[in-house]
Each structure stands twice: as structure tokens, then as C-alpha cells.
Amino acid sequence: MKILMVTPEYPSICGGIGWYVYYLCREMASRGHEITILQRASRQPKPFGPFEIRPLKVGLVPLFNAFRMISKIREYLKNHPHDITIVHSTPIGAWLKHIPTILLSHSLFAEAKKSIYKDGHNLYSLLHIIFSRMYVEAEKRSINGADVVAVVSRAMKKEIADHYGKDSVYVGNAVDTAVFENNSRQEKRGVLLPSLLRPGKGISETLKVIKILRNQGCDIPFRFINAGSMKKTLLRGIDQYSLNHIELLDPVEHSKLRELYRNSSIVFLPSYYEGLPNVCLEAMACGLPVVATDVGGTREAVINGDTGFVHAIEDVDGMANSILTLDRDTELRRRYGMNGRKCVCEHFNWRVVGDRFQTLMGSIA
Numbered sequence: 001m002k003i004l005m006v007t008p009e010y011p012s013i014c015g016g017i018g019w020y021v022y023y024l025c026r027e028m029a030s031r032g033h034e035i036t037i038l039q040r041a042s043r044q045p046k047p048f049g050p051f052e053i054r055p056l057k058v059g060l061v062p063l064f065n066a067f068r069m070i071s072k073i074r075e076y077l078k079n080h081p082h083d084i085t086i087v088h089s090t091p092i093g094a095w096l097k098h099i100p101t102i103l104l105s106h107s108l109f110a111e112a113k114k115s116i117y118k119d120g121h122n123l124y125s126l127l128h129i130i131f132s133r134m135y136v137e138a139e140k141r142s143i144n145g146a147d148v149v150a151v152v153s154r155a156m157k158k159e160i161a162d163h164y165g166k167d168s169v170y171v172g173n174a175v176d177t178a179v180f181e182n183n184s185r186q187e188k189r190g191v192l193l194p195s196l197l198r199p200g201k202g203i204s205e206t207l208k209v210i211k212i213l214r215n216q217g218c219d220i221p222f223r224f225i226n227a228g229s230m231k232k233t234l235l236r237g238i239d240q241y242s243l244n245h246i247e248l249l250d251p252v253e254h255s256k257l258r259e260l261y262r263n264s265s266i267v268f269l270p271s272y273y274e275g276l277p278n279v280c281l282e283a284m285a286c287g288l289p290v291v292a293t294d295v296g297g298t299r300e301a302v303i304n305g306d307t308g309f310v311h312a313i314e315d316v317d318g319m320a321n322s323i324l325t326l327d328r329d330t331e332l333r334r335r336y337g338m339n340g341r342k343c344v345c346e347h348f349n350w351r352v353v354g355d356r357f358q359t360l361m362g363s364i365a
Helices: 016-029 064-079 123-130 132-145 154-164 203-215 231-240 254-262 278-285 316-328 330-347 350-364
Strands: 002-007 034-040 052-056 084-087 101-105 148-151 191-193 222-225 246-249 266-269 290-293 308-311
Touching: 002 016, 002 064, 016 034, 016 278, 016 350, 034 064, 052 064, 084 350, 101 132, 101 350, 132 154, 148 154, 148 350, 203 231, 203 316, 254 278, 266 278, 266 316, 278 290, 278 330, 290 316, 308 316, 316 330
Parallel strands: 002 034, 002 084, 034 052, 084 101, 101 148, 191 222, 191 266, 222 246, 266 290, 290 308
Antiparallel strands: none
């Protein structure tokens, strides 16, 4: 089949959606499919992987850039016929007529707006608040009008059914377990927060957790990625609570992320909302126990008492206690890490996800 992949981002500089697109393209190409990628970008993207990548110049304003994307995709398809489209941008899934379309939802705005965007931490969040009602309506129409809606977590199936009354198909998330592996991992004591410093990543709660641990005499280092709009919030909190043993790490290329995991003993993910976060699966694939919040698809990978611990976002005392427990128990960290690696290899690999997409494409193409 000729597959047109539509995405808001793509490597080498991108978030989890972009890497999902890359690995999905690689998996489907290995099965003999021909892949073309349309990426939302202000300039010609740098080549990455053996795929044709074409930019969509649509601007930065939320929602309005979706309308422009739809127009440009339709124009492209008139001159470049494809057999099927897989769309990774929720608001535009229903509007590509005359071609079978799979709308893959990585997160749901109707859920995210309740936590991530509610306080308008930055311009991006503020724009989402301003256009919130329109965005939810566009998301509703797109989800209900798409040929098929696929989701990365089972939690999202329920979210879509609850918000929009639409059934969806679980395809899941995955990581490359050859890239993210735990062979010869030299553990270095420390808690890693692998996400960028963005709204919704639990920065304020993390500061409280560190303060609790320091009051209990635990000096385990906390490592943050030194980038994101919440950096000032982090620095203010460090100063306010007089926190020590804090490390700010420069952002690294995707291929070097595993070194960050290898050089830590625990991964912490106190998010307000997630579809199913890549960093959680990457950490588990590297043999690390994870302490996370009980949100979205996170709980489908981080099994409490088996691959790590999960807590309510307000339970800062519980999160601090879980980190302290893991820090003091080398055998527990090793066992949870082994369980996490096994879980990812069995349930969150690209062969399994590729099989699900193959079945799904065959049902609508």
C-alpha cells in the first residue's frame, strides 16, 4: 500500500509523537508499504530515515493551523494519490475525503484542558485556553467523522467514549528495545525526570517531593532536562525550598537518551495527563523502576508493586515514600527493572503494534 503519514512533528527534533511516527513508518516499510510523510513545519525538514518528507507550512495558531493543514493535504492528495492516510493530529482526522483515513489519537484535548492548559503557563497554553471551546468542538467532529479512530492506550478508549460517544481501536505504543536496552547498565544513584519542563509535567509536585525527601535525610540527586517553559518555576522552587543535589542536564539526541537512563536508578513521571508516555516505556526497557502518577495510559505500563509505583497527583508524600523505598532497596530496584523490561518486550514492541495497524488498514482500505 501507499501510506500517507500526516504528523505535527518528526525527528530529529520532536517529542513523543514524532518518534512514534518514525518507528511506525519504519515498521510498515519493513512490511513492503511505501511511505510518504507530510509534516507540519515552517521550512523543509531535515532528512531522517529512508522516507520522503514534505513540509506543511500552516502557521502556529492552534486550530487555525489545522484548517490550513486540511486544505494543503487535500491539495497534495489530488496530485499524489495514496491508498490510505494515517493522521496523528486529532482535529483533522474527519476532513480528508475520498481516501480511507485512520485517525490516531495520542492524547485528548478534552482531557488535557482540565489539567495541562488550565492555568495558561505560557503562550501555547494560553492560546489553547482562548480557543478551548472551538478546539473541543473540532475534536468532537473529527473523532466522530473519522473512518477509524485508533488510540495508543486503553485508557484513551474510555476517554473518547466518555467525551464523544465514539468507539475506537487500541493499537498501542512501543519503543525500540534494541535502542533502549539494559545490557551493561552502570547504575548511578539518582532520580531522572526525562520529560521537558512543560506545563502538566508535575514540576510543582516534584519540588514538594524533593523537599519531603530532604527533610527525611535522603540526599538522592534529582536530574531534570534543562529546557522547557516551566524552567523558571523549577528554579524558583529550588531557591524557595533551598534544595540541594539538583542536576540540570542538557537536552540530548534521541539516540543518546538511553545514556541518561543508564546513569540513573529511578525514573519519576508525575504528569497531570498522558496518553501513554514514550519516556515511561523507554525507562522500563532500560531496566529502570518508575514512580509515576496514576493518569491515562501510564497505569497500563507502570504496574503498582511490579514495575514501579503509581500515585494520585496530589499524593506527594506517597511519591516521596516510593522513591525512598526504591533508593534504599537495590534488590527491589533490580526486580522492578527486570519486570519492566519483560513487560515492554512482550507488550510494547513495534512488531505487535505493526500487526494491529496491518489488520486495521486491511479492514478499511
